[in-house]
Amino acid sequence: MTDPAFIVGLPKAELHLHIEGSLEPEQMFSFARRNRIDIPFPSVEELRAAYRFSRLQDFLDIYYQGASVLREEEDFHDLAMAYFARAHADGVVHAEIFFDPQTHTSRGVPFGTVADGLLAGMKAAEARFGITSRLILCFLRHLDEADAFATLDAAEPWFDRIAAVGLDSSELGHPPSKFARVFGAAADAGLRRVAHAGEEGPPDYVWQALDLLHVDRLDHGNRALEDPDLVTRLARSGMTLTVCPLSNLKLCVVDDVARHPIAAMLAKGLRATINSDDPAYFGGYVADNYRAIAPLVSRDQMVTLARNSFLGSFLDDAAVTRHLAAVDAFAGAC
Template identity: 65%
Template sequence: MPNPDRAALIDRLPKAELHLHIEGSLEPELLFALAARNAVAIPFASVEEVRAAYDFSNLQDFLDIYYQGMAVLQTEQDFFDLTWAYLQRAAADNVRHVEIFFDPQGHTARGVAFETVLDGIERGLIAGQRELGITFRLIMCFLRHLSEEDAFSALEQAMPHLDRIHGVGLDSSELGHPPAKFARVFAKARALGLHVTAHAGEEGPPEYVREALDLLKVERIDHGNRALEDPALVRRIAAEGMTLTVCPLSNLKLCVIDEIAQSPVRQMLDLGLMVTINSDDPAYFGGYVGANYHAVADALDLSADQIVRLAQNSFTGSFLSAAEKALHLERIVDAVNG
């Protein structure tokens, strides 16, 4: 049930967002504006028609329309506008640090230069840091429905820009594309000094989570819901302090859960897991990070201490330095006491 005190606490807590696909923040209004700017035909007559299409039964349904929407992103300014629009919404939710994913293969395959994508997103992130006070890390994802060879090509394209890219991830269609498929390219990324994370255990089985840990040697798991099916795996994740970037409204929209009260967030907290709250692809899933916090807090009747722990976890699980994490954690204490 809604609780005014709980809602106020959520709103004033500083937060980090660790699981956000920047292409998934493409709101229908911006999609239409960019389609007009770039003379790109789209199969929708109105914003309302786009929103009606955002009715998915599984991950693949979503991905089909997600890649379709990407077609309007063509210029550096498009990627800047996309990033800036997201950061303004993040700032409204008191997000102070973001670690965002981008999918270069989804753009280079359309003839958009890697540098065009990177330059526009980075310019937006730098503007967000300067004007909104939101720090950032940028994570390049490999599309798992494509080959590892294709992932190696994407990494090669990134090589001249590694001072601007902080990590690599693994996203897109999970079932049938286990983490083991990308073991070699992740080894190379680690050798280059990049942070590593991967989607695992959203629709894929617990074994995918184990592979991400053992073969990709990830620093955190994106989603991780199905790890709960394996008690030994849960104990390991807890013992290693592995961060899980859970996305409640995404899970609901993609029918990973039937209702928000089935979100695994509270169970993960009770098990001592380093769970965080994130929005995934908020334009498609109906809410940015604040909405995700409010939804699970109300549906699971989370206590103030649990909500604070989620905010703390978001910084602790980030790729920030120890000193930067400590500063944000102090600000959480100030927000609680204030």
Template identity: 75%
Template structure:
């Protein structure tokens, strides 16, 4: 292990863009399918792994939703999240804000309570065993209707004190943020924070809509914002956090080569960029893998990596005093490295 690898693993960091369903490893898909008697078109774990090959967002979503079908019980969601937190702990993650897609499960008859209670129990386990704090982001599927999003928000009502934010994911092109302006306003009225995928495959106009119509607190991805100088200036001035996912960007052809990834350009432009893993089981790596990959491809130094980690705390939904404590821990680490 190189000095930089060791530095990255020890660097205290938060993860702000992680879809828990996207942490379903091939071994887990196969095991959960067998445990629940769910038929899948794969004879072996190797067959499942081979299916995790795709070249665009829609191909990924097809296998993603097929994989989610093996998740049936509260224990499944608990086990899925525990496995993620174990990997996150090994990667130096001390706080994680994880997205979940309840509609993926309720649409196939899995009660909302089964999903969220399994995740909440895993979050308690992560705090007890690893000291990792965590928060939930309820993500609406943008290819579904506004009415269905309102139904999901209503279903979440008994757990709103344990949900930090709502988000917007799934197929971006053709489903602009404005489609969900009213449900985001309703979520904000309930005291929830707001995030949205924008500017991954969709144009800069979608980022403007997320800012002006959804009034988000954070932009997920945001890569295509760089095509609009005025938008870049605004994002920098407002201190808007971008939850960037390098290996995801490569796998989904947002960039053709990590050598062309704009992460350091984002920092140079004054953007509050962060590093995250998105759907790590499908995209080739967890958060430290993303740090390592982009550090190697873009020749990032320790100061730049530290800035990315710092941004992950300042861009989180943690209380201000907790953020200050994490930044002090980060500074103490940097002082000795």
């Protein structure tokens, strides 16, 4: 098994991180006090005890409840800084973070409050930790197309600071096809595209993400393995998959990390990466996820996963080349 110190020291990017999902219980109580908001849990311990999920929707119900404590620009700044501190400790040098503006605008929090707070936190984290980052606006797929278009319109003043749009929330019953026109408009605005597909949804949702949303990166993608033709296409195109092992375990996508398909993905030539998804709810940040799959992959495959994280990023070619060199230098010295 790969040495835990090697896992932490290995330079890596995180490409699948919901910033609202990094809201730790202690932060939730702190922000609730600061903003004078009541939450239906008497203690941090009882809140953590509620983090037992049998499906994605169970998690989303408590996730949206937790996000209600985020009200002011300061909250979003502090949330981002707390995540980046943990990411820095895990050897993350670049992160591309999701945010869900509809979760907040539906509560009367202005789009700018969310975006400006996160962007300020991202800037402060680069100055303090040297971590570069990009912001990805996710549409909530359980809401309708009109709501997504309204969110895209609201985001226009920030297009120069938003790298991409994404698609998250409840997958089943909300196929990517529902948002094809919105993604087309985002592409016309010069934004990259990513989408959650093949976590709970069928392989057909992955096909739709590729052919209708024209995604640049695929989030999760586990169920693509059920379709050999789809696997071949993903491998040949070099499509990056942002895989989240502890999330998969917590949401019962896999029943045991020992049977996680990450090794099969690599064996089939897929450009898989390792990420933490919603770490406050799923029990681990990015290094924890690497450690979880360490018994399943070789040291060289760990290096491949780290390399993939930069190859699949939205960094420019020069930055990717620098990071790949750093990964290879670290691996060669250990």
